[in-house]
Each structure stands twice: as structure tokens, then as C-alpha cells.
Amino acid sequence: xxxxxxxxxxxxxxxxxxxxxxxxxxxxxxxxxxxxxxxxxxxxxxxxxxxxxxxxxxxxxxxxxxxxxxxxxxxxxxxxxxxxxxxxxxxxxxxxxxxxxxxxxxxxxxxxxxxxxxxxxxxxxxxxxxxxxxxxxxxxxxxxxxxxxxxxxxxxxxxxxxxxxxxxxxxxxxxxxxxxxxxxxxxxxxxxxxxxxxxxxxxxxxxxxxxxxxxxxxxxxxxxxxxxxxxxxxxxxxxxxxxxxxxxxxxxxxxxxxxxxxxxxxxxxxxxxxx
Numbered sequence: 001x002x003x004x005x006x007x008x009x010x011x012x013x014x015x016x017x018x019x020x021x022x023x024x025x026x027x028x029x030x031x032x033x034x035x036x037x038x039x040x041x042x043x044x045x046x047x048x049x050x051x052x053x054x055x056x057x058x059x060x061x062x063x064x065x066x067x068x069x070x071x072x073x074x075x076x077x078x079x080x081x082x083x084x085x086x087x088x089x090x091x092x093x094x095x096x097x098x099x100x101x102x103x104x105x106x107x108x109x110x111x112x113x114x115x116x117x118x119x120x121x122x123x124x125x126x127x128x129x130x131x132x133x134x135x136x137x138x139x140x141x142x143x144x145x146x147x148x149x150x151x152x153x154x155x156x157x158x159x160x161x162x163x164x165x166x167x168x169x170x171x172x173x174x175x176x177x178x179x180x181x182x183x184x185x186x187x188x189x190x191x192x193x194x195x196x197x198x199x200x201x202x203x204x205x206x207x208x209x210x211x212x213x214x215x216x217x218x219x220x221x222x223x224x225x226x227x228x229x230x231x232x233x234x235x236x237x238x239x240x241x242x243x244x245x246x247x248x249x250x251x252x253x254x255x256x257x258x259x260x261x262x263x264x265x266x267x268x269x270x271x272x273x274x275x
Contacts, residue, residue, distance in 0.1 A: 004028060004050035004092075006035060006083065007057030011154035012097065015188040016054060026050065030057070035079035045086035052195060055083050056097045058127070065123035066240040072126040080130030084137040093140040093199070095191065100147035100179065102128040105244020110209075113145075113201045113253045121241045131201075142194060143201040147247050148215075150272065151184030158272065161216050165225040175213035175231035179247035180205035183268035190254075190262055197257050203249035206265035218266060222273050 001023045007013045008027035017027055026048050033044045035057055045053065058076055059065060065072035080096060087094045101124030102117045119125045134141050150156035158181075164171045182205045190204050210218070213231045220229055234243055251261050262268070 001052065002026070002048070002050045004045065004048050004053045006033065006053070006055050007097075009153075010056060010058075010060075011149060011151035011156065012056050012184045012187060014153035015151055015184045016056065016191065018185070019188040019192050028057075035082055036074050038082045038085065041079075041082035042086045042089060045083070045092070046090055049090060050092055052093050052095070053083065053087050054095045054097075054191065055080060058097070060123070062101070062121060062123045062243075063240045065126060066121060069122040069126075072122050073129060076123070076126035077129035077133065081133040081137065084134050084141075087140075088138040091140070093142070094134060094138060095142040095144060095195065096130060096134045098131050098143050098145045099124065099127045100145060100247040100249055101244065102131065102145065103244065103247070105246050107246050110248040110250035111203070112250045113203055120244070123241060139199070141199055144191065144194070145201070145203050145249055146182050146187055147205050147249055148179045148181045149184050149187070150181065152272075152275075157181075157212070157215065158219060158269065161219045162223060162273075165220055165223055165227045168227060170228040170230065171216070172230045172232040172236070173213045173216040174234050174237070175211045176233050177243050177245055177247070178209055178211050179244075180207070180209045180249060181215055181265045181269065182206045182262070183265075183272055185272075186262045186268050190259070193259055194254075194257075197259065200253060202253050202257075203251045204254060204262065205249050205251065206262045206268045207251075208264050208266075209248045210265065215269075218269060219273070222270055
């Protein structure tokens with residue numbers, strides 16, 4: 001199998017390359033392919049002629065998207081459109097990495113794949129636009145929504161907390177945002193398992209959920225840190241983009257497809273920190 005991967009230099013991209021190390025994989029970085037160019041996207045994908053394409057390239061700076069919405073829609077929307085068109089021309093299935101931000105975060109129960117979307121940020125709207133392009137421009141697709149990613153090859157919450165634990169005696173972490181921390185290595189494993197199953201929209205996260213405050217406290221416990229961690233509110237941080245209060249994704253269609261869910265987020269975190 002020949003696989004093409006966009007966004008190969010990102011956290012998830014690095015782990016996808018590890019998991020798919022026994023197949024012919026073309027890892028595409030920004031310098032290799034400008035996804036915002038339709039002509040370049042079509043020409044590049046035709047030349048590679050993959051059997052499958054994983055599209056993980058994105059403009060993922062949530063606050064940056066709020067300040068620069070045109071870039072958000074260009075990369076996450078138009079860029080995804082271009083990749084979908086290129087894949088359709090050679091009848092190549094596409095797997096698009098989407099986000100919990102396509103929902104409004106107002107729920108009190110985990111979101112199912114069929115629940116109504118309603119993003120409250122420019123980032124969320126641009127990722128939803130990407131989903132809509134994939135769904136309308138090809139019928140050979142997987143859309144995978146995930147949340148709260150962390151991994152070895154990029155800035156993430158876990159590494160930030162670890163640094164703060166070593167520098168400060170006391171830190172504040174918001175406790176009014178709830179989601180499912182997801183280790184990119186675990187997600188990459190499940191993406192490989194998903195390929196070949198029924199097409200459609202899937203939610204894939206590590207199991208169970210917590211607040212950022214609870215997440216930070218578990219990191220501190222595993223690190224045996226003595227730093228005092230205090231809960232605070234989102235309102236204390238005047239961020240350009242509104243954070244969803246509730247981002248828990250129910251992995252319903254994964255279960256229906258007969259695919260085992262990812263392990264508990266605490267188990268994944270313990271492995272990440274031990275490595």
C-alpha cells in the first residue's frame with residue numbers, strides 16, 4: 001500500500017509515520033506541497049498516486065485563527081477542498097483529521113458523530129468547512145474528530161505543565177473546560193486500524209474525560225511534583241477564541257464498527273511521561 005501524509009512534521013504526523021513504518025509512505029511537509037494551491041495539490045497527488053491519503057495538515061493555532069480568519073479558512077477549508085479534489089481525481093480515499101471544536105461545547109453529555117455541529121470559533125468553523133468539502137467532493141472518506149492532543153513532537157499541554165512544575169511553586173489551571181486528553185501515538189494506532197473499515201465520520205479519543213485542572217493534577221502526581229495546583233476559570237484568561245466548556249466526544253461509531261476504543265487517558269499519560 002502506498003500512503004501519502006500531509007502535515008507530516010506535526011505531532012500526529014510524526015506518530016503516523018512510526019505506526020505506518022512498514023508501508024510505502026510519502027511524508028509531505030509544507031515545503032513539499034502548498035495545499036492552498038489547487039493546481040499544485042492535484043499535480044503532487046497525481047505524481048505520488050497513493051492508494052490512501054491521510055490529511056493532517058492544518059492551521060491549528062486556535063487564537064491565531066480568530067485573529068486571522070482568512071488564513072484559517074484558506075488552510076483548513078480551501079486547503080482541504082484542494083486535497084479532496086486531488087484525491088477524487090485518482091479515486092484515492094482520504095482520511096481527514098478534524099476537531100472537537102466543530103461543536104459548540106454547550107452540551108452536558110458526550111457528542112455523538114451525528115449530533116448537530118455549531119462551532120463557536122473561527123478555527124472550529126474552518127475545520128467544519130473542511131469536513132463539508134470532504135463530504136461533498138468525494139464519497140471515499142473518513143473524517144476523524146479528536147480532541148486535546150499531546151505527543152512527543154510539538155508544543156502541548158503536558159509538556160507545558162511539566163515545565164511549570166519544575167519552575168514554579170504554584171500554578172493555576174482552568175477547571176471549567178472538560179474533554180478527553182488524547183495521546184497522538186494511540187490515535188495513530190487507531191487510524192491504522194480504521195483504514196479498510198466502513199467510510200464515514202468517527203470520533204476517536206482516549207477513553208473517559210477530565211478538566212484541564214484534573215489533567216494537570218494527574219501530571220503532577222505522576223511526576224511526584226510538589227507544586228500547588230489551583231483551579232481557576234476560563235474567564236480569568238482573556239483569550240481571542242472562546243474555548244468550548246464541554247468537548248467530550250462519544251466514540252459511538254467506532255464501537256459500532258467493532259473497533260476497540262482507546263485506553264483510558266490516565267494510562268496513556270503514564271506511558272507518555274515514562275517515555
